[in-house]
Amino acid sequence: MDLLQTKGIEKQFLGVKALKGVDFAVKAGEIHALMGENGAGKSTLIKIITGVYPASAGSVYFNGKECKFRSPLDAEHAGISTVYQEVNLLPDLSVAENICIGREPRTKLGFIDKKERKVQARKALARLDIDINVGENLSSYSIAIQQLVAIARALDVDCKLLILDEPTSSLDENEVKELFKVMKKLREEGMAIIFITHFLDQVYEVSDRITILRDGQLVGSYEAKDLPRIEMVAKMIGKTPDEINQMQAGIVKNTKFGDTVYEAKGIGRVGTISPVDVSIREGEQLGLAGLLGSGRSEIAQIIFGVDPHDSGTMTMCGKSVNFNSPQKAVKAKIALIAEDRKVTGIIPDLTIRENIMLALQASKGIWKTMTLKQQEEMAEKYIKLLRIKTPSGEQLIKHLSGGNQQKVLIARWLATNPKLLILDEPTRGIDVGAKAEIEALTQQLCGEGMAVIFISSELEEVVRDCDRVIVLRDRKKVGEVAGSDISLKNVMKLIAG
Amino acid sequence: MNKSSNKFRHLVWPLVSLALLLLFNAIFTDNFFKIEIKKQDSAQAVQAPSGTVESPQPGTSWITPENYESVNDSVEAAANAATEEAGAAAQTVQDSAGQQAAPGKKDGKGVSIFGYYLYGTPIDILNQGSKVMVLAIGMTLVIATGGIDISVGAVMAIAGAIAALLISMLDAGTCIGAGMGPSVYWIIPVLAALVLTTLAGFWNGMLVAGFGIQPMVATLVLMVAGRGVAQLITDGQIITFDNPGLVFLCNGHALFLPFSVWIVVAMYVIFGLLTRKTAFGLFIESVGNNERASRYAGIEARRIKWLTYVICGFCAGMAGLLAASNIKCADSNNAGLNLELDAILATVIGGTSMAGGRFFLSGSLVGAILIQTLTTTMYMKNVSPAIVAVPKAMVVIIVCLLQSPVFRAKVLSIFASKAAKGGVQ
Missing domain, CATH: 3.40.50.300 (P-loop containing nucleotide triphosphate hydrolases)
Structure with missing residues (x-):
């Protein structure tokens, strides 16, 4: 019974x-x-x-x-x-x-x-x-x-x-x-x-x-x-x-890389991550692989200026930079879609339109305001482009499902037209269809010359999508694989040590 | 539901409550809505700031602690009563001080630019409510960031104290700028008070946004210390003044209405435009709703919060000037006493959540008017000032209940079930 x-x-x-x-x-x-x-x-x-x-x-x-x-x-x-x-x-x-x-x-x-x-x-x-x-x-x-x-x-x-x-x-x-x-x-x-x-x-x-x-x-x-x-x-x-099967086979890796967009030499933070080198070129998708707590997200936080680094130097497009707050990183055209969507991503009581325009408006400052019409057009454009399921852009974001919230956050950052996009666990807690869409989207963005850092617990995704993978263990970089060396086996071996 | 009705939804319940209150007055209070147009007589017109006649002698007076008690009472009464009484009470302040007040018994009251002004209870409500309305602007912005500023009452006292001190020095000629004459130099204490209170707001912002102290604790510092600072400024005494410019702020009339109403209008227009025509309002709401995510989106969350406290300080300064102008004296102990609570109440009645996020300046304005209407109604019904808080609290509870969707759903379901039973019978 x-x-x-x-x-x-x-x-x-x-x-x-x-x-x-x-x-x-x-x-x-x-x-x-x-x-x-x-x-x-x-x-x-x-x-x-x-x-x-x-x-x-x-x-x-x-x-x-x-x-x-x-x-x-x-x-x-x-x-x-x-x-x-x-x-x-x-x-x-x-x-x-x-x-x-x-x-x-x-x-x-x-x-x-x-x-x-x-x-x-x-x-x-x-x-x-x-x-x-x-x-x-x-x-x-x-x-x-x-x-x-x-x-x-x-x-x-x-x-x-x-x-x-x-x-x-x-x-x-x-x-x-x-x-x-x-x-x-x-x-x-x-x-x-x-x-x-x-x-x-x-x-x-x-x-x-x-x-x-x-x-x-x-x-x-x-x-x-x-x-x-x-x-x-x-x-x-x-x-x-x-x-x-077709959808999964449809992912074509970009092979033409441009100049170095971002380079960090020996950036680290005591107690968080041992000094590592990270560099990424235009059109490249760089994976950060490792177990939970291996230092993947910590690197993203340091690059984006959420946490200050206490060693090492960074250059962005050849210019020496030092981000001590996300504001500066945003102005330098870096975008981070952080791990915990509810805490660091969505503003629950604002509308989809407002959530999408937020980062772009923040980089423009208080005075250069976008007109309502511009905002609506932008929201409309991304709702269509990313196929966000919602009756209108005036819906509060908290009423959307997880996958659609994630798409709004991606829209927020695409609107700022970043040179470097960092995705920290973008596919966590979202469904297969949306996952495939996000993977396809990152490939497309790489094809258009954007540099993408991709962090995921699901190794299959990392192996499938990335052109180069940095492997981390116990808050240290333990290896790097590139090109045809990227395979589940090789990455697993490095993670296990 | 269309967009425009959504936009004004937060105003519905405060406005309904206000309408009910006015209806009550229309029925039970004689002549509540009677508004007269009065004409200024020439003796009073001379008192206008545009007038050139100088006071024959310095018009400020110092009240010493010996006769403080009687002053204290009348100040309180003055703060609460309608303008007519307020004018008389303020007169008592000066009389009880045993000092010679300014020439012209009715100075201040009814000063008008065009010679005509409106007179009646609704106008009084707007005039008396102007302080809380101004306070509520700053309070709304602070609360929208998820903070609170409980120091505004004390900051009002500082504003009054510094203005009164400076005007007394100017009247005595011991301060730079005295040469400009009393019809011009009153601008100095006004500006000084606003600068000082803006600095006070900056201090609050520094504690909250700069050092991450909880807003309630951070502003408690100035709430307690602020009155001490005001006492220091006035040397523990109550300073009265009769400078026509300063008195005009809350007692004068322009374009048929009390000048204080125009100050309120100007402040709402300025801060309404600042928050809604720039991205400032959006950033405030974003920070109040999810501060960490806002920071991740590239908003300078700390700077936004800081700025709201600065604005709140400025608004408290303006309210403090109105309060001092209203009773023509600076009383460090009683100016703005408990008004922070009224300002918070007005904000909440207006639909802004204490948790931060969406805010409604227009709602806070209606909230402040509602509170003042309530207070005035009570005085007109001869409710003793000692127990006024009780009926006030009851009305506030009713307004808050009406705003609560949970409560409305409960009431509706009770009616629905009764109707259903009736149908069966």
């Missing part, structure tokens, strides 16, 4: 249909992957199941009974726990406090029983085979551990269905393995798990069944072993497998 079942779920936002009659079912004791492109309706469906939004039509059955949860807490009491992509815990409280918050054990006098709390927290973590000091502040642990603590907290309630929304996007390979071990263990215990991710490998590694959504509609539910990977992608983006 199905533990959770939805029938004909519909949801409308301001006249836009986000879900159009979705039937979806999860059995106890299975890991069920929910797949779909950005804006396909995965998050909306989850939010309706957990009571964040009410459904416009349709019903949710849990444990055989029809349920109308009014809040996530409601759902939690019924046995549905959710762990979101961002860790929703309190970093300045201890691990034990985080796990027990809102349901602290009490002493006879009604005070919080601190000893018992630690015991309970340890018990909850032991279920996931984690042994850490529960008295420490949560923030003193890595994101991976924090993520696991969030899961431990979710499991601490009498939980029958666990929903994991993109739990792996901030974890490295080993941490992902740890998480999967835990997930499999929970499956043995008879728990149902809904797993949302953009990493296709991971889907096949742990899932028993796969449900695919597209444009708010159910495409179908399949046994994972019966659904070949290429077919799944095809169903997600609504194309035939042949078309996808």
Whole structure:
């Protein structure tokens, strides 16, 4: 029997249909992957199941009974726990406090029983085979551990269905393995798990069944072993497998390079990155590869002037430069699309138009204002060019899906007409279709003479797109491969050391 | 929903509240909307800054701590009452000081360029509300960056103190510029006060944007110390003055309206243009909404924040001059007391979020008028000044509730369910 079942779920936002009659079912004791492109309706469906939004039509059955949860807490009491992509815990409280918050054990006098709390927290973590000091502040642990603590907290309630929304996007390979071990263990215990991710490998590694959504509609539910990977992608983006093969083969590397655009000699920052040399020519795509925390993003931050460097020199187009703030880098025609879109990218309450014009206006200063018409034309142009899915440029950016937000950020920087574009994890958390579009776009920009630095955790992307790859390990440059030497094997070898 | 209606949506609830308040007055207060056109008599016209008659003797007076108590009371009353009472109360200040005030019993009040001016409660509200309206401009910009400036009341006191000190020195001829004559030299204290308070704003900006101190703490410094600075300037005394130019700021009339109203209009036009016709407003909203991302987009976030505090200081200076001009004296202890709260309130009522981001200068203007209308209504209904805060708080809560989409949805759903039940029966 199905533990959770939805029938004909519909949801409308301001006249836009986000879900159009979705039937979806999860059995106890299975890991069920929910797949779909950005804006396909995965998050909306989850939010309706957990009571964040009410459904416009349709019903949710849990444990055989029809349920109308009014809040996530409601759902939690019924046995549905959710762990979101961002860790929703309190970093300045201890691990034990985080796990027990809102349901602290009490002493006879009604005070919080601190000893018992630690015991309970340890018990909850032991279920996931984690042994850490529960008295420490949560923030003193890595994101991976924090993520696991969030899961431990979710499991601490009498939980029958666990929903994991993109739990792996901030974890490295080993941490992902740890998480999967835990997930499999929970499956043995008879728990149902809904797993949302953009990493296709991971889907096949742990899932028993796969449900695919597209444009708010159910495409179908399949046994994972019966659904070949290429077919799944095809169903997600609504194309035939042949078309996808063509898309991937369509990437043609640029081979004509111009003059050196940017050159850094021995730039470094104590405690952040050991001195490295970086140089890049017009039309070249340079990859920075390495594990999470190997110093990839740190190099980007130093080049863009976010963090000052304490050694080395930089030249931009032959002129010696020294960026101590992003403003100067922007004026020198460098653009950085940084790693964490929500924190360093979007201005959530501004419109798409305003988000697009922001960097260009910032480089012009306060007084040289663009007219509304110019702004609208610019927004219009990039919405079309990058195929941003939105009714108009006056929509607030926070209402867009992740992939479309990323496209707006790319538009923001393309509008400044940069000579050097740095992309730090531009494809994280966005769907296959948008990924392919972004890859194709960077190639096109290189063809037009732009220099691109490409940072990604997905080595396939780096190998596929880059003309030269700098490999980093433990905040040091450990090697560089170029041209035909670039292969998954060679890069992996360097990373592993 | 089309674009223009979106643009003015934030104004709907404050305006509805204001309309309700005015309706209440229209029904329950006699002659509330009665506006007369008055003509200036010649004796008063002489007092206009354009006049050439000089005061026979220096018109400033110093109030010593001995008779401070009585002054204190009347100052408070003056600050709160309508213009007519204010004029009389200010008169009391001077009388109680036991000093000879300026010639002409009705000096200041009703000074007009064209000889005609409008007179009535709504005009009083605009005149009395001018201080908070001016304050709210700067406060709105600061709040939009995600900050707050709780020092504006104290900064107002500094502005009044320095202006009063300088005008007294000029009247006594002990300051450069005294040779220009009282009809011109009043510009010196005005400029000095504005420069000094702009510097105060610069100081606040330095603490907040330069050193990264939390805005509430950073501006608390000047909120506490500012009145001390003002006391230092005036040597702990209350200085009264009757310079026609300075008095004209808040008591004079031009083009049928109190001159203070024109100051407010000018400030709104200037800062409206500065924020909306340049990219300044966009940058403020961007910084207030996501400071880090704004920095990554190449905006000098610190400089933008800093600038808003400087503007806020300037606005506080202007408000301080209006306050001092209104009661013709500089009282370091009471000038602008608690007005920072009114300014914050006006901003919030106007639809600007305390969290920063989108801001609405026009909304803050309506908010300030709403607060003043409320205060004036209360005095006209003879509510004791001691308990005025209570009904005021209730109205503020109602306005804030009306603005809250959650509250409106709740109320609507209650009505909807009642209607549905009625339908079944």
